[in-house]
Amino acid sequence: MEANKTFNLKDALDVWRISMYEKNICEKETLDELESHILDAMDELIDCGHSQKEAFSIAINNLGNSDSLAKEFKLNFSFHWIVKLYRNIYRVLSTKNLKFYHPRKLIVGGCFAIIIALPFRYIVASPYLAVSSAVSPEVPEGSRVFVYYLSQQFKVGDIVVFKLEDNKELLGRVLKLDDLNSMVTVGRNRENHKTIKIKSILGKVIVTFR
Amino acid sequence: MSLSKELVAASATPIILSILAENENYGYSIIRKVDELSGGEMQWSDGMLYPVLHRLEKQGLIKSKWGKSETGRRRKYYKLEIKGKKTLVEEKRKWNVINTTLESLWKQTKPLI
Numbered sequence: 001m002e003a004n005k006t007f008n009l010k011d012a013l014d015v016w017r018i019s020m021y022e023k024n025i026c027e028k029e030t031l032d033e034l035e036s037h038i039l040d041a042m043d044e045l046i047d048c049g050h051s052q053k054e055a056f057s058i059a060i061n062n063l064g065n066s067d068s069l070a071k072e073f074k075l076n077f078s079f080h081w082i083v084k085l086y087r088n089i090y091r092v093l094s095t096k097n098l099k100f101y102h103p104r105k106l107i108v109g110g111c112f113a114i115i116i117a118l119p120f121r122y123i124v125a126s127p128y129l130a131v132s133s134a135v136s137p138e139v140p141e142g143s144r145v146f147v148y149y150l151s152q153q154f155k156v157g158d159i160v161v162f163k164l165e166d167n168k169e170l171l172g173r174v175l176k177l178d179d180l181n182s183m184v185t186v187g188r189n190r191e192n193h194k195t196i197k198i199k200s201i202l203g204k205v206i207v208t209f210r
Numbered sequence: 211m212s213l214s215k216e217l218v219a220a221s222a223t224p225i226i227l228s229i230l231a232e233n234e235n236y237g238y239s240i241i242r243k244v245d246e247l248s249g250g251e252m253q254w255s256d257g258m259l260y261p262v263l264h265r266l267e268k269q270g271l272i273k274s275k276w277g278k279s280e281t282g283r284r285r286k287y288y289k290l291e292i293k294g295k296k297t298l299v300e301e302k303r304k305w306n307v308i309n310t311t312l313e314s315l316w317k318q319t320k321p322l323i
Contacts, residue, residue, distance in 0.1 A: 040238035
């Protein structure tokens with residue numbers, strides 16, 4: 001009666017492949033080459049008298065530090081998908097002889113809008129229209145401004161957009177900073193100065209269009 | 211005696227290019243040849259060799275293609291490209307500079323007992 005099950009090379013190689021996937025070494029060509037290397041090593045060991053099972057263990061053990069391998073291939077892999085994605089998008093958009101409103105172009109364009117433009121407008125910056133002359137002459141009535149949401153520090157003279165308790169969004173001039181209490185005093189033309197929490201400031205005006 | 215990681219890494223390119231200059235070759239065979247030529251002092255692992263081979267291929271110095279071994283198994287062979295031949299000439303020149311410098315220094319100093 002055999003103490004061990006008969007060694008199945010194919011199964012053992014499959015298990016090895018899975019362990020490679022777990023280390024993030026996933027490209028088929030790479031794994032094929034490494035497998036071919038293992039088999040070459042095994043041939044020589046079997047010639048020296050080892051059994052197939054022994055040869056396999058030794059060959060696997062002799063595989064170099066897979067961490068450096070994984071790092072090397074991970075680097076390539078990370079850029080690989082970005083390059084592929086960019087190439088595919090470029091290829092679709094630059095296909096000649098497509099009607100201007102070709103569905104494929106619209107879909108890719110639409111996806112771009114959703115994936116890139118919308119988050120940008122919600123998280124980074126967005127345009128606003130100044131409907132009154134409350135912050136004139138810095139922001140004349142009727143002009144558009146770009147408000148940048150990610151600024152943490154404000155200084156006196158900045159034009160900011162802030163929210164009041166009634167959820168109205170207003171433009172204002174920073175007049176005084178009270179860092180100790182995290183409060184800011186903002187002013188608008190022909191209105192009383194308001195002292196608000198820094199948290200109520202949504203963002204800073206970074207550019208004005210007439 | 212084990213060679214430092216830096217020495218092994220620095221010498222990998224000229225060694226690989228030189229081996230491929232003789233004949234096209236595959237990974238496992240390159241490792242065995244280096245082991246043989248170095249008298250067992252340099253035992254490259256696959257984790258060290260294959261990333262270098264792939265880098266050299268990306269740089270256009272060598273080119274790979276899948277072929278068949280004597281037993282009919284799939285094997286990836288590498289061969290030297292023209293750009294690689296030129297690089298090899300450069301590498302030989304660089305290593306000769308180091309070699310000549312060390313040789314002349316060691317000729318001057320008394321032999322160490």
